[in-house]
Amino acid sequence: MANPTLEERVAALEQTVAALAKPAASTGLEAVGGIFKGDPGFAAVVAFGRYLRVTGHEPPPDWQPGDPIPEPAPADEPPI
Numbered sequence: 001m002a003n004p005t006l007e008e009r010v011a012a013l014e015q016t017v018a019a020l021a022k023p024a025a026s027t028g029l030e031a032v033g034g035i036f037k038g039d040p041g042f043a044a045v046v047a048f049g050r051y052l053r054v055t056g057h058e059p060p061p062d063w064q065p066g067d068p069i070p071e072p073a074p075a076d077e078p079p080i
Helices: 006-021 028-033 040-055
Strands: none
Touching: none
8 A cells, every 4th residue: 555645644634633623512411412302301301400400309299391490498498
């Protein structure tokens, strides 16, 4: 096999750099979210997790995704 020319080697390097420069998903959720795009069940799970992270407890049974999330309770008060 013949040795590649300098121009061929530079072209290969430019292709590799361009592939590496493409932005990756910024979060793991975005990477996984593409698989479940448009699935309302996945959106509900994400909303449930957001409520849990913000408030520190599970949402009440009548809470629906899209409803406002209350502010977290102060540290000296137990969650509702």
